[in-house]
Amino acid sequence: xxxxxxxxxxxxxxxxxxxxxxxxxxxxxxxxxxxxxxxxxxxxxxxxxxxxxxxxxxxxxxxxxxxxxxxxxxxxxxxxxxxxxxxxxxxxxxxxxxxxxxxxxxxx
Amino acid sequence: xxxxxxxxxxxxxxxxxxxxxxxxxxxxxxxxxxxxxxxxxxxxxxxxxxxxxxxxxxxxxxxxxxxxxxxxxxxxxxxxxxxxxxxxxxxxxxxxxxxxxxxxxxxxxxxxxx
Numbered sequence: 001x002x003x004x005x006x007x008x009x010x011x012x013x014x015x016x017x018x019x020x021x022x023x024x025x026x027x028x029x030x031x032x033x034x035x036x037x038x039x040x041x042x043x044x045x046x047x048x049x050x051x052x053x054x055x056x057x058x059x060x061x062x063x064x065x066x067x068x069x070x071x072x073x074x075x076x077x078x079x080x081x082x083x084x085x086x087x088x089x090x091x092x093x094x095x096x097x098x099x100x101x102x103x104x105x106x107x108x
Numbered sequence: 109x110x111x112x113x114x115x116x117x118x119x120x121x122x123x124x125x126x127x128x129x130x131x132x133x134x135x136x137x138x139x140x141x142x143x144x145x146x147x148x149x150x151x152x153x154x155x156x157x158x159x160x161x162x163x164x165x166x167x168x169x170x171x172x173x174x175x176x177x178x179x180x181x182x183x184x185x186x187x188x189x190x191x192x193x194x195x196x197x198x199x200x201x202x203x204x205x206x207x208x209x210x211x212x213x214x215x216x217x218x219x220x221x222x
Contacts, residue, residue, distance in 0.1 A: 002150070004150070033210060033211070035213075040215065041196055041198075041215060041216040041218070042213065042214070042215040042216060043198060043200075043213035043216075044213070045210035045211065045212065045213075048210040086150070086151070088151075094139060094158075094202055094211075095153065095156070095166075096141075096151075096153070096211065097150075098143075098150035098151040098152075099150050100148065100149060100150045101150065
């Protein structure tokens with residue numbers, strides 16, 4: 001069993017839909033990261049959180065430390081949101097353990 | 109603008125040949141990392157360095173080597189001992205001593221075997 005599990009692996013939505021991607025982890029963490037990878041391969045950091053909730057534009061990330069679970073929500077989804085979303089658990093020494101990613105496709 | 113530059117974007121290697129992937133950052137970050145990404149798998153840590161002239165093996169270091177002679181640079185050599193080098197390689201950096209700072213990633217190098 002992977003230390004970081006994401007679901008779903010693939011997600012297809014219609015423009016405007018509310019999207020949720022889930023991440024569960026089994027290790028002790030100092031922070032939980034959400035990353036976005038576009039088709040070209042480059043990765044952008046979306047959120048880094050250790051408790052509660054963070055919001056940036058249409059993106060919201062939440063974490064429940066007791067349940068070892070985090071969610072990434074996208075409101076009013078748009079085709080430009082199509083990308084791979086990756087959850088990563090930060091452990092000691094700033095090392096990251098990555099989930100396999102969720103491929104999101106938003107159709108117009 | 110500050111960032112991480114990886115080069116080349118695409119790289120081809122012949123059997124038995126060593127190749128070096130470049131990673132340069134101008135973010136003044138102390139820590140640098142090399143990851144490998146294979147289809148359907150999460151990123152895996154190859155090597156990381158938290159300070160100049162020091163580096164540690166990650167989870168899949170066999171067949172790879174690194175150096176950290178300058179703060180800005182962390183080149184990765186894929187040696188002939190790496191039997192399955194075809195993958196997407198990502199470099200990252202961070203300032204672990206500054207709380208709340210995420211890792212910054214380069215755009216990656218895609219390595220293929222001829």
